[in-house]
Amino acid sequence: MIAISESAASKIKEMLAQEESEDLFLRIGVKEGGCSGFSYGMGFDDEMHDNDKQLEVEGLKVVVDDDSAKYLNGLQIDFKETAMSGGFTIENPNASVTCGCGSSFRTATDAGKPAEAGEC
Secondary structure (H helix, E strand, C coil): CEECHHHHHHHHHHHHHHCCCCCCCCEEEEEEEEECEEEEEEEEEECCCCCCCEEEEEEEEEEEEEHHHHHHCEEEEEEEEECCCCCCCCCCCEEEEEECCCCCEEEEEHCCCCCCCCCC
8 A cells, every 4th residue: 555665664773763752653644735735744643533544564563544545555655865855755656736846736536626724
């Protein structure tokens, strides 16, 4: 369902090691908003919900809620580092339109819905 590159998994594990709780996992989701219609969310969490799906990806515990799962099937997360900066990149085969910064998207089935005003 979700692919995480070795470099992204390594960076996430490094970040998890800096946290004080060993019960944390990576939560990935989407919410309405952003400049294209939906915004990605990715962060650490320690609370499971009834509508969550748990995955094991590159040795990481990853959790996605049912509502987000339909938008994230096939998602690819990578981490790229350059001389000046570094950051996570997301490639989503479900996105038909993405914003310039890559943090929000719209699917073909949502093309008729107006995007909410928001920043990337």
